[in-house]
Amino acid sequence: KNGLFKLYGAYDQTQFKLMQDDIDIPEGISFQLKNKNFYSNMNYEGRLGERWRLFAGGGYAYSRTDIAPHQDQIVSEERSYHAKLKLSKRFNSRFKLHFGAEQFITDFTETYSSQAASTPFSLDAGFQNRLSAAYAEADLIFSRKLAVKGGLRGEYSQIFKEFTLAPRASIAYKVGSNSQFSLAYGNFYQLPDAEVLKFQPDELSSRKTEHYILNYLYSANNRILRAELYRKSYRDLITYDTDQIAGSTDFQNNGNGYAQGFDIFYRDNETIKNFEYWLSYSYLDSERLYRNFPRSATPNYANAHNVSVVGKYWVENWQSQIGASLAYASGRNYTDPNRPGFLQRQTKDYLNLSLNWAYLISPQQILYVSVNNAIGYKNMNVYQYASTPNSEGIFDRRTLRPAADQFFFVGFFWTISEKGTDNQLDNLN
Known part of the structure; x- marks a missing residue:
């Protein structure tokens, strides 16, 4: 009567084997993957009296991955537990308080074995960690135009024996009946990845991120305009000086970096009858000095420009929706060993x-046909260079491209619902 209890569970299993091309091994590399994942959570949310609300929940996740590249085998298992308790109280129409606690438990193990060397060997690695957190947040509404949210989060990591405090705050101001500006600031701490923690390095600490975000939002008459300007700085990133991470790698928290840019999004479902479109553009300027980078540089996953254009037109006489989408992304950095630099x-x-x-076909049945990359543009992923130069002192390379330049899809969607009119038309782009 006063609350709602939810229970969720999911399981998936994957297995495949393939022969992967490699520029150093003409016959290719045999690669096999087996993966199992289980996830479950349950939570309760309800009222405690007139002004209090309670949220309590817990989750469990298990993952086992067995990778067999070439003559090696890597078996990893991870068990994760998460418990959360949150209490909220609304004192009046202008002030609301939230506070709670969380517990994260992670148990990770990995076994690496190799038959490639003259003497086969195996290596065991892993880590256990308990992360305890407590937080408090307050919502303050000063007027119909001005609202402020502030909070503080404290965390203790068992693996590093480290306590961190992270303040966060945001302010929103309405400049019109349909638009507002907001400004947000926050500190965030994150543990290193499992590939580092599994070797249980000494004297490391969490990575720190500091966010500044300025946002503008306009929404009226089936039109939305959103613009965001941000700056993020990174400290204590993990650095090391070996080509590959191993048990003998010396890890340090000497890295740093930043990411700054802006995003613009516009959606219009009103100007032209039966026609809906949206446009988005993002610009990113980012550099990192981390991992085994010899200098601060833009990572290969951070490209500067991204553009997306989507349009959908409903043709009443045909009972059809015709759509098109255009995606553009500027190039990504890579290292050419035939030239100086990184x-x-x-x-x-x-x-x-x-x-x-x-x-x-009917209110709940849709026949869907699509063609990806209709103009057949020759996209590429990256280049793979040989590990050693040829007789002329040049590192040979090959281009890694998608398996196919184009693909076609024909599908049938049937939505079953109580109303008898629900369908997936809005989700088809």
């Missing part, structure tokens, strides 16, 4: 124009 070159830009048609 991450000194860029791949070609990515471009994809896709078309689709959805025919409404």
Whole structure:
């Protein structure tokens, strides 16, 4: 009567084997993957009296991954537990308080074995960690135009024997009946990845991120405009000086970096009858000095420009929705060993124009046809260079490209609901 209890569980299993091309091994590399994942959570949310609300929940996750690349085998298992308790009280229409606690428990093990060397060997690694956290947040509404949220989160990591405090705050101000500005600031701490923690390095600490975000939002008459300007700085990133991470690697918290840029999004479902479109553009300027980087550089996953254009038109006489989408991404950095420098070159830009048609057979049944990369643009992922130079002193390379430049899809969607009119038309782009 006063609350709601939810229980959720999911399991998936994957297995595949393939022969992977490699520039150093003409016959290719045999690669096999087996993976099992289980996840479950349960939570309760309800009222405690007139002004209090309670949220309590817990989750468990198990993952086992067995990877067999070439003559090696890597078996990893991870068990994770999460418990959370949150209490909220609304004192009046202008002030609301939230506070709670969380507990994260992680148990990770990994076994690496190799038959490639003249003497086969195996290596065991892993870690256990308990992360305890407590937090408090307050919502303050000063007027119809001004609202402020502030909070403080404290965490204790058992593996590092480290306590951190992270303040966070945001302020929102309405500049019109349909628009507002907001400004947010926050500190966030994150543990290193499992590939580092599994070797239980001494004298490391959590990585720290500091966020500044300025946001503008306009929403009216089936139109939305959102613009965001941000700056994020990173401290205490993990650094090391070996080509590959191993048990003998010397890890340090000497890294740093930043990410700054802006995002613009506009969606319009009003200007042209039966036509909906949205446009988005993002710009990113980012550098990192971390891992085994010899200098601060833009990582290969951080490209500067991304553009997306999507349009959908409903043709009443045909009972059909015709759509098109355009995606563009500027090139990503990579290192060419035939030239001096690090991450000194860029791949070609990515471009994809896709078309689709959805025919409404009945209110709940849709026949859907789409073609990806309709213009057949030759996209690429990255280059793979040989590990040693050829007789002329040049590192040979090959281009890693998608398995196919284009693909076609024909599908049938049937939505079953109580109303008898629900369908997936809005989700088909």
